[in-house]
Amino acid sequence: MTSATTDTTTTGGTSTSTGDGYHHGDLPNALRRAAVEVIEERGAGGFSLREVARRAGVSHTAPAHHFGDMRGLLTSVAEEGFAALHVASLAAIDGIDDPADQLTALGRSYVSMATTHRGHCEVMFRTDIIDTDDPELQTCGLEAYGVLEAVVRRMIDDEHLSVDVDEVTWLCWSAMQGLVQLAPKIAVIAQARGNEPPEVDALIERFTALMVDGIRNAS
Amino acid sequence: MTSATTDTTTTGGTSTSTGDGYHHGDLPNALRRAAVEVIEERGAGGFSLREVARRAGVSHTAPAHHFGDMRGLLTSVAEEGFAALHVASLAAIDGIDDPADQLTALGRSYVSMATTHRGHCEVMFRTDIIDTDDPELQTCGLEAYGVLEAVVRRMIDDEHLSVDVDEVTWLCWSAMQGLVQLAPKIAVIAQARGNEPPEVDALIERFTALMVDGIRNAS
DNA sequence: CGATGTAAGGTGACACTGTAAAGATTGATC
DNA sequence: GATCAATCTTTACAGTGTCACCTTACATCG
Structure with missing residues (x-):
């Protein structure tokens, strides 16, 4: 249902091949x-x-x-968001060797997407307004998820750690997703005690550092 | 119909003085x-x-x-949610001594609130439909936050750890908030590889365990 | 060619929504 | 007993999503 044959995620220019008249073009x-x-x-x-x-x-x-439907359009937007996340994730870890550093880069990329693709992100996890059963949406989501999981798996394998891949992946993901949603509240809290709102990038680094330390020293 | 006489939250107990007719009572x-x-x-x-x-x-x-407004009603619902969270958090750590155990209990309480108070939680962080500048809302939010922060602070003090209180608090909060929002997706992922969806309580325990290990071994 | 089918877009209508203005009802207060 | 403020209703209006039906353009085939 969510169609579009040629889709490079936001086509370069406003091409509109057959722009005039009845048919819009794209x-x-x-x-x-x-x-x-x-x-x-x-x-x-x-x-x-x-x-x-x-x-x-x-x-x-x-x-x-x-x-078809308002839900259909929003689902398509969410799908586009996951596809963009997939691309951004791959680009983020490109050229980095250490899995722990890759994890930080992934976090930074994930959180930065919340501002560069704010519209998409505001919809991607809204189960009440998109069709979460859409198979294409699920595929896009799983592809993006795969990048994070692979990094976690490599880190665990490289360092011979005895923790569950899924659990660690979900923790990292949850922390980043939570940070995205809580950032405004965190700013309010900091402001309420006179501090200036913290730098998000610095927070990501600290978060991943703490989690990596936890993963390496898991009891 | 839905006019129950007593209401636990707020207003000591003016139980529908003039039940029928023009004035509703409460x-x-x-x-x-x-x-x-x-x-x-x-x-x-x-x-x-x-x-x-x-x-x-x-x-x-x-x-x-x-x-006044639809936004006003939703803001009030969010406020009620934060108040409920505050109460639940205090109840969760009651009778527990070890701060690390308190942290786990807080996480469990937080995530369980997402199902027991699903309606409230679906609104509490929606900056586009509630009035985030409402001072009462901010107060309620800060009060609930204070419980978590106090636990983290006590743990850091007790064990003489050299990590920032804010950073740790925000990490724990983010992980739990992320878990709440990602739980459906996690279920999809588990299901996509034939596994059955993981028990949320078990996940919370693992998450906090990993984070506590990270906090204790922070480099 | 012309006819025809089909995809792409438009019109109009319907029930529903949020909000504003103005009227009705009640309890309290002086 | 009259006045006043709170509380709730009525009425009206612009905006919304979706449905059934109509129009246009294009491609395909006889």
Whole structure:
């Protein structure tokens, strides 16, 4: 259902091959882009399918022909988000040898995606507005997850540690995901005691350092 | 219908003085309760102020007189959630001496609140639909946070560890918050490789154990 | 070629939503 | 007993998602 034949995640320019007239050219991508824009401006709560159609310059029912449903469009956005995460993760560990350093790089990449792809991230884990059973979505999610898991597995193998791969992977993932969601609250807390909000990058480094120490010294 | 007389949280016990007729008696609490009900049924995305009013048995504009706004009602629900978290946290560590054990108990309590108070939790960190600047909300949040921070501080003091209190507190919090949000995905992943979804309680124990080991052996 | 089928997009309608303004009802206070 | 503030209702309006149906453009084949 979530279609688009040629999809390089946000096509370079606003090509619109057959731009004029009835046929838009690449409406699915244009709608995804507009959707992300709306979410980033008004939040997932203020999302509006009609506003998306308006920004794409089409009638308010046009999205239905490609995504069936508001849930369908948002699911497609989430899928695009996981694909982008997959790419970013691979790029993050590229050229780094030490798995522990790779872990830090992955964390940094993960958290930075929450700001560079804020619209996508605001939707990717919202089980109430996307279709979590969509097989393509699950595939994209698993692919992104695979990168983190491989790094963890390599670290455990290299250092002959006796911890469970899944548990460690999930811990690292949870800590980063939690940091993303809690960052605003953390800023409030720091501000409430007169401190300035902490640098996120520094926090990531400390988090992974603490976790790696824990993994290596697991009892 | 949904007009139970007594309400545990807030308001000592003005039990629906004028039950029938024009004045509801304790509409704010009834609305909060209905709101949580709706969110738990349809998710935060399917929330409807009119539906809430309907379930409380009042006209659709009645909520505005108490909460001003849909955002106001949801903010109040979030506030109630943080208050409940505060109470649950205090109860969780009661009778436990070892700070590390207290940490595990706090984690268990935190994650279990995500199911016992699912409606509240689905709203507490949604910066796009609640008013994060609300001073009462911030106060409630800080109070709940204080319990976790105190436990971490005591552990660090007791064992003369040389790690930053804030960093450790934020790590523990992030890991638990991430686990809450990622639990569905984790289940999908486990299921995708034929395993049965892991027990959450066991995960919490492993997470805290790994983190505590990391904190104690911080380099 | 022209006819025809199909994908892509548009119109109009319907029930539902949040919010604002103004009216109705109650209890309390002087 | 009159006034006032709180509480709730009625009415109205603009905006929303989705449905059934209509229009346009393109490609394919006789």
